[in-house]
Amino acid sequence: MSAVQGFTEVLAASEHHKSAAQSYMWPQSMVGQEGKPVRVYVVDDDNHIRRVIAQELMSDPRTLLVGQAASLREARKHLNQQPFDVLLVDLNLGDGEGLELIGLAQTLNPDALIVVVSVTERDDKVLQAFELGAMGYLLKNSLFGDYVQAVLQVANGGASITPSLARKLLSHLDKSHxxxxxxxxxxxxxxxxxxxxxxxxxxxxxxxxxxxxxxxxxxxxxxxxxxxxxxxxxxxxxxxxxxxxxxxxxxxx
CATH class of the missing domain: 1.10.10.10 (Winged helix-like DNA-binding domain superfamily/Winged helix DNA-binding domain)
Known part of the structure; x- marks a missing residue:
């Protein structure tokens, strides 16, 4: 698929974003309302995954894609140019680790919430991400990989993480440290x-x-x-x- 085709799909999803607003039942007490969606910035070096995430976010009126980057360098350069509420970031970028962006995002926006996306369940990386302030962890190609749900969950005070990974995090916390x-x-x-x-x-x-x-x-x-x-x-x-x-x-x- 060409870049033009990908961009066209995102535009189409954006139009659907507006027309689908009436199809969602969402409590007024929750963050992510029509006219004031949760703003999301995505960093992932996988073009396909980034396009999938973009389409999911733009097809739901409760979330809005405000920016995206394909590398650590690009994210560092452009992350401060667009206000965002949630950062969806891949752990393993082609030119570095997404972990480096967690602190940067929180410096730029102290209220920013972080959801890590990765193909790995390496315990050291998972634990480090949460220690740095991540509030969610999604595995790519997982049945639990609902990006919109993860964004809305952390935006409303939750910690988006699979039950199995939550148990793994707790069991691997070393009391000696x-x-x-x-x-x-x-x-x-x-x-x-x-x-x-x-x-x-x-x-x-x-x-x-x-x-x-x-x-x-x-x-x-x-x-x-x-x-x-x-x-x-x-x-x-x-x-x-x-x-x-x-x-x-x-x-x-």
Whole structure:
């Protein structure tokens, strides 16, 4: 397929993006509404995969493709030229590692959310991506590879990750590499409540705040209040960091 044909397909998907808006039932409380979709920037050196992602994003009125790059160099050069909410980035680019773009994206936009896309499940790369702040991990050619769903999930407070990969992440966290915390007294004083532990386990499973609320029979606002308390107690800034900190403390055992 030529570049012209590929571009034509994306344009066609863009037109469909407008006409399909009425076909989606989406709660007004969720991020990603008609007229204010989640803006996505895509970085992948695989032209076919990048085209597939672009078509999926442009065919759903809740998401909008605002830019794309085919290399680490191109992304570094153009990432700051277009505001975005979510960065979809391949781990292994032809001229470097997508991991390098996670910090750059968050520097350019502190509120940016990162979803890593890759053909590999190498544990060191997965863990590193989440330690750097990634909120989602999609395997290419996977049954779970729904790019729109991943974008909407992280944009609405979730952590898009397959259950099997979530278990693998938790089981491979090496407690011997745990960073020392303030003091034993602090740990005793900042112990998670039973409800906070329930919420955190669901967070580790990749559930959004609204899904957690439904499962526990509490409001989304209450869930987010618990999550903020968990962040404070575990000295974390993201859900991934909170899950890691809890695992290192043995809270999932």
């Amino acid at each position: 745990a960073r020392p915390f303030a003091s034993v007294g602090t740990l005793q004083e900042e112990r998670l409540s039973a409800r906070e532990s329930e919420v955190l386990k669901l967070v580790a499973g990749g559930y959004t705040s609204s899904e957690i609320g439904t499962q526990l029979g509490i409001s989304t606002l209450t869930v987010n209040t618990h999550i903020k308390s968990i962040y404070r107690k575990l000295q974390a800034r993201t859900r991934a960091q909170a899950v890691r900190a809890a695992s290192l403390r043995g809270l999932f055992s």
